[in-house]
Amino acid sequence: MAQARLDELEGARRNVTLADEFSSGYRAPWWLPGGDLQTLYAYAVRFNAPVAYRRERWETPDGDFLDIDEVEPDRPSTKFVVLFHGLEGSSQSHYALGLMAHARRYGWRGAVVHFRGCSGEANRLPRSYHCGDSAEIDWIVRRLKERHPRSDLYAVGVSLGGNVLLKWLGESGEAARAIVKRAAAVSAPVDLNAAARVLDFGYRKIIYTRAFLRSLRKKVLRKISNHRLEIQIPEVLACATFRAIDELYTAPFHGFASAEDYWSRSSSKPLLKRIEVPTLLLNARNDPFLPERALPLGSEVSDRVTLEYPASGGHVGFVSSPFPGSFDWMPRRIVKFFSACQR
Amino acid sequence: MANEQITVAVRIKAKPETRAEVREELHKLLAPTRKEKGCINYDMHVAKDDDCLFLFYENWTSEGDLNQHLAAPHVQHWINLAQTLLAEPMELSLWRKLD
Numbered sequence: 363m364a365q366a367r368l369d370e371l372e373g374a375r376r377n378v379t380l381a382d383e384f385s386s387g388y389r390a391p392w393w394l395p396g397g398d399l400q401t402l403y404a405y406a407v408r409f410n411a412p413v414a415y416r417r418e419r420w421e422t423p424d425g426d427f428l429d430i431d432e433v434e435p436d437r438p439s440t441k442f443v444v445l446f447h448g449l450e451g452s453s454q455s456h457y458a459l460g461l462m463a464h465a466r467r468y469g470w471r472g473a474v475v476h477f478r479g480c481s482g483e484a485n486r487l488p489r490s491y492h493c494g495d496s497a498e499i500d501w502i503v504r505r506l507k508e509r510h511p512r513s514d515l516y517a518v519g520v521s522l523g524g525n526v527l528l529k530w531l532g533e534s535g536e537a538a539r540a541i542v543k544r545a546a547a548v549s550a551p552v553d554l555n556a557a558a559r560v561l562d563f564g565y566r567k568i569i570y571t572r573a574f575l576r577s578l579r580k581k582v583l584r585k586i587s588n589h590r591l592e593i594q595i596p597e598v599l600a601c602a603t604f605r606a607i608d609e610l611y612t613a614p615f616h617g618f619a620s621a622e623d624y625w626s627r628s629s630s631k632p633l634l635k636r637i638e639v640p641t642l643l644l645n646a647r648n649d650p651f652l653p654e655r656a657l658p659l660g661s662e663v664s665d666r667v668t669l670e671y672p673a674s675g676g677h678v679g680f681v682s683s684p685f686p687g688s689f690d691w692m693p694r695r696i697v698k699f700f701s702a703c704q705r
Numbered sequence: 706m707a708n709e710q711i712t713v714a715v716r717i718k719a720k721p722e723t724r725a726e727v728r729e730e731l732h733k734l735l736a737p738t739r740k741e742k743g744c745i746n747y748d749m750h751v752a753k754d755d756d757c758l759f760l761f762y763e764n765w766t767s768e769g770d771l772n773q774h775l776a777a778p779h780v781q782h783w784i785n786l787a788q789t790l791l792a793e794p795m796e797l798s799l800w801r802k803l804d
Contacts, residue, residue: 392772392776393772393773393775393776394775394776395776398785399781399784399785402784402785402787402788403784405788405794406784406787406788406791406794406795407794407795407796407797408793408794408795408796408797456794569785569788572789573788573789576789684768685768685771685772685775685797685799686713686797686798686799
């Protein structure tokens with residue numbers, strides 16, 4: 363009991379520190395209270411007009427492909443922002459439309475990279491994409507830099523994409539500076555064990571995980587039929603948690619021993635001290651996907667990392683007033699961070 | 706301006722397999738919303754040629770009353786469900802009555 367009380371006090375002290383030191387200009391509309399509603403409203407309502415993308419297919423060295431949706435591909439701009447989306451996201455996700463529309467208004471070029479199997483077409487290999495696939499990011503950003511050697515490349519990762527981007531930045535250290543000028547990670551689950559623990563239980567499992575799992579199960583079933591994987595269909599249908607599907611498919615097909623091994627080795631948090639590229643880490647303290655106690659403190663990141671933890675915003679739910687709300691704040695904040703760093 | 710009457714149009718597209726559930730859930734919003742302060746009308750429609758497509762036409766005496774409506778528990782319950790039941794995000798637009 364005494365230990366529990368100490369933990370509680372430590373948690374309270376930590377939360378005060380997070381609120382004081384890493385505050386933000388973001389405030390959720392009063393009519394959108396709570397992290398869940400902020401998250402769900404952002405996904406349920408259309409905020410942006412369609413963005414005109416031009417799709418390009420990149421053949422990968424392992425015989426697969428990636429679909430890249432570009433905005434303003436012919437614009438002679440020296441600023442290029444690349445976005446890595448979240449779990450089961452795409453160039454049509456609300457944050458992708460918001461960021462790309464904003465980049466376009468600023469005269470920048472932009473691209474949303476679809477992780478394997480997320481562009482609307484199944485990828486060719488048994489493998490898919492995952493939270494720790496920094497090798498994929500490495501290949502993509504190097505190729506983008508080769509294609510646009512005179513452009514300043516800015517990288518943004520949202521949710522899963524944010525964790526993978528941070529992992530790449532940490533692993534690459536100084537070498538990343540030659541490729542990416544600045545970076546931003548939004549609502550990144552930097553501690554995947556902590557994220558899976560909250561998403562696999564209680565109401566969050568019903569609200570969020572069930573929707574993700576419905577989509578992921580379909581993809582695994584398609585993999586079984588396309589590639590004759592040795593996975594039993596009833597086992598897939600029974601997957602109701604991230605632990606179950608990661609144990610059954612994600613971990614074994616992407617080189618991990620177990621779900622726990624996958625989460626531990628894919629979490630970016632232990633690598634944040636090694637980041638050399640100026641990076642904005644934006645996480646709402648009421649994000650239902652990552653408990654506040656799992657957010658990194660200043661002592662857990664390098665001095666290149668700017669931590670910004672608004673009290674509200676949910677998981678990628680940074681909607682602004684007035685009703686019916688806009689999704690401009692997050693893109694503005696990111697572009698401001700990228701622009702401010704240039705001085 | 707804040708005390709001016711305000712009109713809201715909401716376009717809601719269900720998936721073919723969820724249209725009955727969407728219709729039922731939307732219908733549950735009508736009675737409690739019509740009792741809310743400032744609600745002039747709150748009308749639910751379905752497209753003549755598409756039973757997955759719904760339209761809400763609402764009039765409120767002020768923006769403040771509309772905002773209170775959004776914070777009501779039945780609306781929040783619907784937003785919780787919308788993500789999994791809808792084929793695409795809802796389209797909300799605000800209008801000002803001219804005549």
